[in-house]
Amino acid sequence: MLFVRKILLVAFIRDMRRNAGLAIVLAVSSASFSQATIQHARVELLAGQASVKPGSDLQLGVHFILEKGWHIYWINPGDSGQPPSFEWQLPPKFTAGEVQWPRPERLQPSKELVDFGYSDEVLLPLTMHVPSTVGNTRQLEFGVQVKWLVCREVCIPEHANLHLTLPVSSAERADHQHAQLFANTDKLIPKSLPRAWNASVTSAKNDFVLTILAGGKPITQAEFFPRDSAQIDNAAPQKFQQTSHGAKIALKKSDLLVKPITVLRGVLVIAGGPPYRIEAPVRQPIQ
Amino acid sequence: MNHRQPFILWACALLALIASAFAVKVGEPAPGFTAVDSNGKQERLSDYKGKFIVLEWHNQGCPYTRKHYESGNMQRLQKEWTAKGVVWLTVISSAPGTQGFVTPTQENDYLKTMNAAPTAVLMDPGGSLGRLYAAKTTPHMFIVDPGGTLIYNGAIDDHPTSDQRDIAKSKNYVSAALEQALGGKPVTEAATRPYGCSVKYKD
Numbered sequence: 001m002l003f004v005r006k007i008l009l010v011a012f013i014r015d016m017r018r019n020a021g022l023a024i025v026l027a028v029s030s031a032s033f034s035q036a037t038i039q040h041a042r043v044e045l046l047a048g049q050a051s052v053k054p055g056s057d058l059q060l061g062v063h064f065i066l067e068k069g070w071h072i073y074w075i076n077p078g079d080s081g082q083p084p085s086f087e088w089q090l091p092p093k094f095t096a097g098e099v100q101w102p103r104p105e106r107l108q109p110s111k112e113l114v115d116f117g118y119s120d121e122v123l124l125p126l127t128m129h130v131p132s133t134v135g136n137t138r139q140l141e142f143g144v145q146v147k148w149l150v151c152r153e154v155c156i157p158e159h160a161n162l163h164l165t166l167p168v169s170s171a172e173r174a175d176h177q178h179a180q181l182f183a184n185t186d187k188l189i190p191k192s193l194p195r196a197w198n199a200s201v202t203s204a205k206n207d208f209v210l211t212i213l214a215g216g217k218p219i220t221q222a223e224f225f226p227r228d229s230a231q232i233d234n235a236a237p238q239k240f241q242q243t244s245h246g247a248k249i250a251l252k253k254s255d256l257l258v259k260p261i262t263v264l265r266g267v268l269v270i271a272g273g274p275p276y277r278i279e280a281p282v283r284q285p286i287q
Numbered sequence: 288m289n290h291r292q293p294f295i296l297w298a299c300a301l302l303a304l305i306a307s308a309f310a311v312k313v314g315e316p317a318p319g320f321t322a323v324d325s326n327g328k329q330e331r332l333s334d335y336k337g338k339f340i341v342l343e344w345h346n347q348g349c350p351y352t353r354k355h356y357e358s359g360n361m362q363r364l365q366k367e368w369t370a371k372g373v374v375w376l377t378v379i380s381s382a383p384g385t386q387g388f389v390t391p392t393q394e395n396d397y398l399k400t401m402n403a404a405p406t407a408v409l410m411d412p413g414g415s416l417g418r419l420y421a422a423k424t425t426p427h428m429f430i431v432d433p434g435g436t437l438i439y440n441g442a443i444d445d446h447p448t449s450d451q452r453d454i455a456k457s458k459n460y461v462s463a464a465l466e467q468a469l470g471g472k473p474v475t476e477a478a479t480r481p482y483g484c485s486v487k488y489k490d
Contacts, residue, residue: 079423080485109485157449229480256478
């Protein structure tokens with residue numbers, strides 16, 4: 001019974017199309033499980049641990065389970081759309097880390113437009129640093145206001161206020177129900193390139209050519225997702241070329257790119273491999 | 288087989304040429320077009336040579352378009368700039384059966400209800416004008432100068448949300464560009480990422 005936590009989740013949703021207000025209040029008093037069913041999505045605030053240990057790191061995450069055909073967006077949404085945003089209400093002296101965005105999927109609303117986002121389900125996790133003293137309290141409450149845009153052919157802005165209460169404990173306890181979800185999500189979060197690898201970019205007239213040196217091994221297939229908007233043409237086919245030491249990918253420049261860039265940031269997804277974070281210096285063309 | 292390859296190469300080259308000819312880049316000539324407006328009148332870009340022209344991609348059901356119309360922001364801009372001699376062309380590229388597709392009558396009713404004041408609304412259900420300009424979102428804004436050069440391509444402002452409350456704290460890129468251009472100055476923020484719903488092209 002030590003593990004029993006009270007989880008209260010309140011979601012307030014406004015249907016923009018009908019201009020009608022609808023409030024859903026859901027209270028669950030059991031293990032770490034909270035959810036709200038909202039138009040086209042179920043949204044939960046989850047913890048990777050069953051309790052909060054002072055002086056440690058706590059994994060929290062907002063979990064979206066989307067209705068078939070509907071999607072939400074990555075931090076760079078691509079040609080249209082908007083990424084979810086989070087406003088945290090935390091106990092004193094807690095600090096929220098940055099949301100770790102799993103690798104996105106390519107979404108194509110029409111042949112000339114490409115967006116980046118998630119369908120089916122996604123956990124957007126972040127790490128909270130727990131102060132070494134949390135005061136004389138047996139439980140702590142975490143809150144977040146999440147705003148997101150959910151789209152199929154049409155888009156609907158939504159928001160929900162999610163709350164989660166966790167007991168304080170000097171021992172660290174994994175939440176068996178959700179630890180697996182956090183672990184699976186971690187595999188989708190881009191990591192630094194291996195030490196022996198290297199990424200660099202040459203700026204050609206119409207393309208950025210991203211060269212990956214993969215420790216002397218060829219890469220058979222890979223896709224690049226730009227972190228920043230208005231640099232590459234999202235819908236243009238990426239010209240992939242395997243090399244003996246890795247790969248080269250030619251990325252068409254965006255019509256909206258008017259100034260030279262010094263760094264190309266993004267995510268490289270290698271077929272059958274983990275996603276990598278790219279921050280490649282850009283060499284300007286030789287005049 | 289040997290004959291096919293040069294043909295494919297040639298076809299690719301031609302496609303590339305077409306694609307580059309259709310690129311809409313700030314500092315380059317804005318592509319010319321003819322379109323029919325919501326009153327059945329033919330409108331040509333060249334009809335307005337000598338004037339500044341704003342193109343506004345529109346979808347009345349899109350939450351981002353609604354942000355700017357239900358707040359009155361877009362109408363305010365239309366009135367302010369057309370009063371200063373700017374031509375304001377709203378463009379609807381939603382294909383039939385998609386969100387934002389309207390008949391000319393429905394559009395004229397909407398303009399009246401919303402008290403909107405564009406110079407004309409161009410009906411583009413086939414999406415050819417949208418594709419010509421590579422319009423991505425609603426709204427997506429373009430500005431053409433009196434010499435026919437594109438001087439702005441991008442968002443309406445710097446708050447990519449659907450929340451009306453953000454308008455007051457936003458920098459309006461269209462007004463900023465028009466103020467600079469009408470004052471004979473170069474536009475400092477001439478290309479930004481447009482934000483909103485995707486343009487509902489027919490596939």
